[in-house]
Amino acid sequence: MTLLSVRDLRVLFGTEHGEIAAVDDVGFDLAPGEILGVVGESGSGKSVTALAIMGLLPKPPSRIGQGSIHFQGQDLLQLGERDMRRIRGPGIGMIFQEPMTSLNPVFTIGDQLMETVRVHQHSGPKEQRERAVEMLARVGIALPARRLDDYPHQLSGGMRQRVMIAMALICNPKILIADEPTTALDVTIQQQILELLLDLRDELGMGIVIITHNMGVVAEMADRVIVMYAGKIVERAPVNELFERPVHPYTRGLLDSIPSLADERERLKTIPGTLPRPWALPAGCRFQPRCRWRVEACASTVPPLGPVREGHESACLRQQELAAE
Amino acid sequence: MADSAVAFDEAVAAAAEPERRSARWDTLRRLWRHRSFKFGLALFAIIVAAAVLAPWISPVSPNKLQMRLRFEPPSWDHPFGTDNLGRSQLARVVYGAQLSLFIGTMVVLVNAVFGTLIGALAGYFKQLDNALMRINDAIMAFPAVLLAIGVAAVLGRSTPNMILALSIVYIPRTARIVRSSVIVVSQMEYVQAAVAAGAGHWRILRRHILPNSMAPLLVQLSFLFAYAVLTEATLSFLGLGAEPPAPTWGNIMSEGRQYMREAPWIITIPGAALAITVMALNLLGDGLRDVLDPRLKIQQ
Amino acid sequence: MSALVEVDGLTKHFAVGESGLLRRPRGLLRAVDDVSFTVDEGETLGLVGESGCGKTTVGRMLLRLIEPTAGKVRFEGQDLLRLAPDAMRAKRRHLQIIFQDPYGALNPRMTVEDIIKEPIEIHGAMDGRQARARVMELLSRVGLAPEHARRYPHEFSGGQRQRIGIARALALNPRFIVCDEPVSALDVSIQAQIVNLLQDLQDEFGLAYLFIAHDLGVVKHISDRVAVMYLGKIVELADRGTLYRQPLHPYTQALIAAVPEAKPRQRRRKAAITGEIPSALNPPRGCRFHTRCPHVMPVCREAEPPVTSPASGHQVACHLFPAG
Numbered sequence: 001m002t003l004l005s006v007r008d009l010r011v012l013f014g015t016e017h018g019e020i021a022a023v024d025d026v027g028f029d030l031a032p033g034e035i036l037g038v039v040g041e042s043g044s045g046k047s048v049t050a051l052a053i054m055g056l057l058p059k060p061p062s063r064i065g066q067g068s069i070h071f072q073g074q075d076l077l078q079l080g081e082r083d084m085r086r087i088r089g090p091g092i093g094m095i096f097q098e099p100m101t102s103l104n105p106v107f108t109i110g111d112q113l114m115e116t117v118r119v120h121q122h123s124g125p126k127e128q129r130e131r132a133v134e135m136l137a138r139v140g141i142a143l144p145a146r147r148l149d150d151y152p153h154q155l156s157g158g159m160r161q162r163v164m165i166a167m168a169l170i171c172n173p174k175i176l177i178a179d180e181p182t183t184a185l186d187v188t189i190q191q192q193i194l195e196l197l198l199d200l201r202d203e204l205g206m207g208i209v210i211i212t213h214n215m216g217v218v219a220e221m222a223d224r225v226i227v228m229y230a231g232k233i234v235e236r237a238p239v240n241e242l243f244e245r246p247v248h249p250y251t252r253g254l255l256d257s258i259p260s261l262a263d264e265r266e267r268l269k270t271i272p273g274t275l276p277r278p279w280a281l282p283a284g285c286r287f288q289p290r291c292r293w294r295v296e297a298c299a300s301t302v303p304p305l306g307p308v309r310e311g312h313e314s315a316c317l318r319q320q321e322l323a324a325e
Numbered sequence: 326m327a328d329s330a331v332a333f334d335e336a337v338a339a340a341a342e343p344e345r346r347s348a349r350w351d352t353l354r355r356l357w358r359h360r361s362f363k364f365g366l367a368l369f370a371i372i373v374a375a376a377v378l379a380p381w382i383s384p385v386s387p388n389k390l391q392m393r394l395r396f397e398p399p400s401w402d403h404p405f406g407t408d409n410l411g412r413s414q415l416a417r418v419v420y421g422a423q424l425s426l427f428i429g430t431m432v433v434l435v436n437a438v439f440g441t442l443i444g445a446l447a448g449y450f451k452q453l454d455n456a457l458m459r460i461n462d463a464i465m466a467f468p469a470v471l472l473a474i475g476v477a478a479v480l481g482r483s484t485p486n487m488i489l490a491l492s493i494v495y496i497p498r499t500a501r502i503v504r505s506s507v508i509v510v511s512q513m514e515y516v517q518a519a520v521a522a523g524a525g526h527w528r529i530l531r532r533h534i535l536p537n538s539m540a541p542l543l544v545q546l547s548f549l550f551a552y553a554v555l556t557e558a559t560l561s562f563l564g565l566g567a568e569p570p571a572p573t574w575g576n577i578m579s580e581g582r583q584y585m586r587e588a589p590w591i592i593t594i595p596g597a598a599l600a601i602t603v604m605a606l607n608l609l610g611d612g613l614r615d616v617l618d619p620r621l622k623i624q625q
Numbered sequence: 626m627s628a629l630v631e632v633d634g635l636t637k638h639f640a641v642g643e644s645g646l647l648r649r650p651r652g653l654l655r656a657v658d659d660v661s662f663t664v665d666e667g668e669t670l671g672l673v674g675e676s677g678c679g680k681t682t683v684g685r686m687l688l689r690l691i692e693p694t695a696g697k698v699r700f701e702g703q704d705l706l707r708l709a710p711d712a713m714r715a716k717r718r719h720l721q722i723i724f725q726d727p728y729g730a731l732n733p734r735m736t737v738e739d740i741i742k743e744p745i746e747i748h749g750a751m752d753g754r755q756a757r758a759r760v761m762e763l764l765s766r767v768g769l770a771p772e773h774a775r776r777y778p779h780e781f782s783g784g785q786r787q788r789i790g791i792a793r794a795l796a797l798n799p800r801f802i803v804c805d806e807p808v809s810a811l812d813v814s815i816q817a818q819i820v821n822l823l824q825d826l827q828d829e830f831g832l833a834y835l836f837i838a839h840d841l842g843v844v845k846h847i848s849d850r851v852a853v854m855y856l857g858k859i860v861e862l863a864d865r866g867t868l869y870r871q872p873l874h875p876y877t878q879a880l881i882a883a884v885p886e887a888k889p890r891q892r893r894r895k896a897a898i899t900g901e902i903p904s905a906l907n908p909p910r911g912c913r914f915h916t917r918c919p920h921v922m923p924v925c926r927e928a929e930p931p932v933t934s935p936a937s938g939h940q941v942a943c944h945l946f947p948a949g
Binding site: 513514515517518519520521522523524525528532533536537 | 685688690714715717718720721722724725726729730731732733734735740743744747748790793796797
């Protein structure tokens with residue numbers, strides 16, 4: 001059973017350089033209780049994909065070029081803003097990288113939590129308050145009843161992210177989209193937040209899409225992984241498979257370039273060059289100018305996402321060769 | 326392998342061209358696309374043109390009395406009508422524009438120099454900040470118009486005194502704006518880098534801080550121009566501006582006030598000119614602010 | 626062999642809250658408290674810690690970009706904090722800094738050439754033609770092309786800007802560079818390029834680095850020795866192999882354990898330490914880590930742990946390792 005099914009999604013942005021595809025032909029499924037990791041660098045389209053699912057892309061400058069996003073049998077792209085509002089919260093919740101800017105500084109966190117409950121459920125102030133306290137306790141905030149009256153600036157970064165998670169989960173969503181949820185946090189706090197997300201997944205059975213640039217976070221969290229580069233999916237595989245037998249040269253490059261705590265290596269392996277600008281994408285494979293395995297055909301043919309092994313797909317012209325190495 | 330990998334790295338790095346785009350050209354293009362900026366600029370250009378071309382627009386002297394032609398309503402011969410002494414209103418309004426714009430320009434220039442100087446000193450040298458800003462605050466505590474009236478009354482009526490009075494009123498406001506943007510820029514890491522390189526105060530201010538603090542100043546000056554023109558008119562209206570019969574919009578309106586019933590054009594036409602000038606400068610300033618200093622827009 | 630940089634008892638207290646003519650500061654932020662270490666010629670000392678630990682302040686104080694409240698910073702045996710302003714400015718050619726934010730570190734209104742040339746101009750080290758040639762040489766050394774000299778910073782990507790910042794730091798052949806989180810703002814695939822560049826430059830010019838970062842992987846990779854900071858204090862300092870193989874301080878252990886490794890089969894579920902990082906405005910009494918420490922003892926709440934040296938070259942400040 002799939003909870004969320006994205007097909008052939010193409011998101012276009014109107015810019016002064018003309019219309020550009022920030023997300024191009026992206027598709028994936030998410031099952032209940034599953035954690036899907038979406039990895040990519042800046043400009044990979046990972047956050048735009050998330051916002052497209054939430055219906056939060058500013059239009060204009062963006063527009064959906066093609067594709068569908070099915071959630072519980074409904075295509076979210078066909079829904080109006082009113083219907084979308086009913087999906088956000090009880091259907092799909094989202095947390096962002098910067099918890100400070102995602103919380104309103106002039107309201108207490110209690111106000112904001114109860115407001116979220118009020119929008120979606122018919123319950124009295126007392127029940128709303130109880131629900132808010134329960135959620136804060138659930139995300140590991142000590143003395144939750146007292147914290148309700150705090151303002152966001154009175155909390156530390158880790159606490160604010162916990163509050164954001166509580167807000168996203170207070171309506172029991174089926175899906176949680178976490179866009180770089182720990183990037184702004186210190187590593188010891190990051191670990192606590194990741195642990196919390198795993199616990200909540202086990203307990204509530206929701207599907208999670210975790211978007212990150214950190215391969216370590218993906219390895220710790222995800223069941224399956226999508227690797228994106230310049231708006232396209234370049235590789236998709238179960239987590240162990242991806243980390244142990246990566247095929248696409250970009251995935252391999254990313255994994256190789258991370259300095260590990262365990263290894264003793266004199267020089268890091270690098271991916272040469274710079275990320276392409278969205279309005280000046282290379283012809284053919286978008287990674288081709290930086291690729292050590294490039295052949296002539298790479299500059300003219302857009303490689304399709306195709307199977308390498310069971311459950312493992314990649315978008316590289318030489319993937320059979322690379323997989324056999 | 327290692328060597329060829331390095332060679333490949335470098336080949337690719339060199340191939341990765343930075344984007345060619347001139348910042349200045351980009352700013353101009355965005356300004357040009359800004360509707361209210363364009364509109365404000367066009368209006369202001371018309372006013373400036375009227376002032377500059379005054380002798381051609383109106384060959385009649387603004388002070389020529391023609392008693393036969395008192396209180397002529399606007400007509401083909403007298404597009405803006407005549408006043409109680411039969412002077413051509415057209416001449417008075419366009420020559421009045423000259424004086425108003427001259428005073429505005431001078432106030433803006435004096436502000437640009439002294440506001441920047443005081444603001445930069447206060448923002449950059451923390452030891453001076455308290456003293457300078459307290460003086461500033463003391464001046465700013467008076468309402469602008471009242472203070473201008475007070476200064477103008479003490480100094481006496483003349484155009485230079487008017488410029489001085491308006492400058493005293495507005496320099497503290499300009500200095501505050503420069504100071505806060507200097508403080509922000511001082512925190513930038515490129516300023517730290519200059520300190521780390523051994524740069525002295527003068528070099529840091531001149532090459533790093535001031536060029537990057539100018540955007541809010543520019544925005545402020547365009548609004549200031551409008552305030553200066555408006556305050557000048559107010560003072561003239563109250564009889565504290567340039568000595569009559571010199572035509573300033575304030576003077577004309579002040580004289581026209583008595584005949585508002587019989588000859589409303591005497592007061593309304595310079596009033597409209599004043600309103601249009603102020604609006605043009607405000608639109609222009611809004612555009613500058615949106616393009617040069619997007620942060621301010623969010624705050625408002 | 627004497628150290629190139631010797632830091633002794635370095636301390637910085639910031640007055641917090643508006644301090645005006647008639648007001649007193651509301652609190653004292655103990656950003657850095659009695660920090661001591663040395664950096665040898667050609668060596669990289671890593672300085673790691675989480676936000677608010679004071680690592681950036683330490684880096685800035687070494688260059689007197691922030692004036693310390695107390696302590697000594699000796700460079701080649703000379704105490705920098707006692708130098709008169711002119712003498713300090715002349716000394717600056719030997720000590721440089723590379724910043725974290727490649728967007729904020731370059732003046733947007735100067736061309737790349739002017740940016741890199743500025744230190745040379747300030748010290749009057751070369752005439753115009755030589756300076757220009759030096760800029761070209763530096764550009765090519767950091768992997769940029771000569772024609773980039775006339776461009777402005779906004780035309781470059783983050784990684785390229787960081788290269789420009791590195792070229793500026795190298796302009797006067799410094800002996801010591803503070804690298805303040807030089808790769809943490811960059812995309813993952815660009816980070817390794819910059820780390821390699823920094824290492825190559827070190828080998829080539831015999832540079833010493835103080836490498837400040839919160840990413841333990843990068844710090845371990847580039848450093849010879851590593852110091853771990855927590856709330857303004859160094860809690861442990863050792864050579865990198867020892868520190869990662871046998872960390873002694875419970876905080877170091879937790880920090881290492883918290884790094885998510887790119888090895889999905891080695892997942893752990895339990896967080897190494899709980900609790901938030903306390904505010905440096907009001908640090909815990911005794912050992913500052915005691916509120917989060919899994920091995921906390923009564924003494925930890927009372928007394929600050931002394932710095933001890935359980936093995937040669939390995940320092941730790943923890944009551945689990947008493948002196949003697």
